[in-house]
Amino acid sequence: MKIVILLMFCHTTAAVMHVMKIDFTGSSGLTEFPAFEAITEVDDIQVVYCNAKIVEANQDWMQEIFTDHPDQFQWAKDHCYVNSPPFFRYNVDLIMNHFNQSEGIHIFQSSSGCELNMETKELTGFMKYGYDGEDFLEFDLKGRKWIALRKEALFLKQRWDLDILNINLFVDLLTNQCYLWLSESLIAGNRTLFRTDYPSVSLLQKTPSSPVRCHATGFYPKSFLMFWRKDGEEIHEGVHPGDILNNEDSTFQYRVDLDISSVPPEDWARYDCVFQFIGAEDKILIKLDKEVIETNQDESSQIRIIIIAVISVVIAIIIIALAFTAYKRRNERPLTPDSENMSL
Incomplete structure (x- = not known):
C-alpha cells in the first residue's frame, strides 16, 4: 500500500x-x-x-x-x-x-x-x-x-x-x-x-458506561452529514465526531460518539443518529435503543476473561480432586491392632 x-x-x-x-x-x-x-x-x-x-x-x-x-x-x-x-x-x-x-x-x-x-x-x-x-x-x-x-x-x-x-x-x-x-x-x-453507495449504519458500545458510537461504513461519495439528534434537533453537547477514513474498496467510514453518562434510560428514545448525503432528501435514522446496540468490546479483553474463567475452573477441579483423594485415603486406611482392641 x-x-x-x-x-x-x-x-x-x-x-x-x-x-x-x-x-x-x-x-x-x-x-x-x-x-x-x-x-x-x-x-x-x-x-x-x-x-x-x-x-x-x-x-x-x-x-x-x-x-x-x-x-x-x-x-x-x-x-x-x-x-x-x-x-x-x-x-x-x-x-x-x-x-x-x-x-x-x-x-x-x-x-x-x-x-x-x-x-x-x-x-x-x-x-x-x-x-x-x-x-x-x-x-x-x-x-x-x-x-x-x-x-x-x-x-x-x-x-x-x-x-x-x-x-x-x-x-x-x-x-x-x-x-x-x-x-x-x-x-x-x-x-x-457519479455513483452513490449508501452506508451500513450501526450503534456500538464497549461497556454499558461507554459512549455510544454511531458508525457508518461503505458509503460514497464523501459529501455527507452525520450527527446525533434529540427530539429531532441536532445536538453538539456530549457529541464527539471522528475522522473520515478510507476503506479498501474506495468507500468511506465515519463515526460520531454520544456520551450517555447523563442520559437517563427513560430518555433514550428521544435520541437518534442521522446519516444523509449533502443535497439528498432521504436520511438514514437509527434510534438510541439498547436492543440494537452491538458490543465492540476489545477482543483481547474478552480473551483475558475467557482465560481467567478457564483457569478458575481448572483450579477448582484440582482442589476438588485433591480433597476427594485425601478423603478416600483416610477411609481406606487399614486397621491396626490397637484400633481392633478399641473396637472390642
Missing part, C-alpha cells in the same frame, strides 16, 4: 463539486520510503501513484485514459521520473540549509489541483506547499504570486516570485491542464465517480 506521510492539508467539497488533486512528497533522511512520490486523486479516489521509478494507474478507467492518450502518460512519466524528483530534492536541501539543519528527517510537500463546480462550471485552482508538517507557501492564482504562510518562508517566496516562467506554467497547469484532465476523468470514470 502506498502512503503519503505528514499530509497537513486537505480539500473539502460540496455535493456539486468535483476535485482533482495531486499530492507530491519529497523527503530527506527516510530509508523506508521513496525520496519522492506522488498520488493523484479524483473525488478522493486514488487514480495514479508514482515515484522516481514507476507510474501506476490505480483505476481501470485511468489506465484506459493513459492508453487512449499516450501524451498524458508521457507527461506523468516526465514529471515523476525527470522533473519533480530533482525539484523536491533541491528545495528540501535549500530549506534545510536555510534552517541550519544538517541531518534528520525532513519532508517537503505540495498539494495542487482544481475544483469544478458542476452547476456554474466555475473552475478554482489551488496549490500549497508544506515543510515538516506545517503549511509553508500558497500560490495566489489570481494575483500570480506566492504567499508566505509563515515568516520563515519569506526567503523562498521572494525567490519563486522572480521565476516568471514557472509562475506562468503553474497558472496553465491549475486552469487549462487541470480542467482537461478532470473532465476526461469524469467522463471515463463516470460509473465510479
Whole structure:
C-alpha cells in the first residue's frame, strides 16, 4: 500500500463539486520510503501513484485514459521520473540549509489541483506547499504570486516570485491542464465517480458506561452529514465526531460518539443518529435503543476473561480432586491392632 506521510492539508467539497488533486512528497533522511512520490486523486479516489521509478494507474478507467492518450502518460512519466524528483530534492536541501539543519528527517510537500463546480462550471485552482508538517507557501492564482504562510518562508517566496516562467506554467497547469484532465476523468470514470453507495449504519458500545458510537461504513461519495439528534434537533453537547477514513474498496467510514453518562434510560428514545448525503432528501435514522446496540468490546479483553474463567475452573477441579483423594485415603486406611482392641 502506498502512503503519503505528514499530509497537513486537505480539500473539502460540496455535493456539486468535483476535485482533482495531486499530492507530491519529497523527503530527506527516510530509508523506508521513496525520496519522492506522488498520488493523484479524483473525488478522493486514488487514480495514479508514482515515484522516481514507476507510474501506476490505480483505476481501470485511468489506465484506459493513459492508453487512449499516450501524451498524458508521457507527461506523468516526465514529471515523476525527470522533473519533480530533482525539484523536491533541491528545495528540501535549500530549506534545510536555510534552517541550519544538517541531518534528520525532513519532508517537503505540495498539494495542487482544481475544483469544478458542476452547476456554474466555475473552475478554482489551488496549490500549497508544506515543510515538516506545517503549511509553508500558497500560490495566489489570481494575483500570480506566492504567499508566505509563515515568516520563515519569506526567503523562498521572494525567490519563486522572480521565476516568471514557472509562475506562468503553474497558472496553465491549475486552469487549462487541470480542467482537461478532470473532465476526461469524469467522463471515463463516470460509473465510479457519479455513483452513490449508501452506508451500513450501526450503534456500538464497549461497556454499558461507554459512549455510544454511531458508525457508518461503505458509503460514497464523501459529501455527507452525520450527527446525533434529540427530539429531532441536532445536538453538539456530549457529541464527539471522528475522522473520515478510507476503506479498501474506495468507500468511506465515519463515526460520531454520544456520551450517555447523563442520559437517563427513560430518555433514550428521544435520541437518534442521522446519516444523509449533502443535497439528498432521504436520511438514514437509527434510534438510541439498547436492543440494537452491538458490543465492540476489545477482543483481547474478552480473551483475558475467557482465560481467567478457564483457569478458575481448572483450579477448582484440582482442589476438588485433591480433597476427594485425601478423603478416600483416610477411609481406606487399614486397621491396626490397637484400633481392633478399641473396637472390642
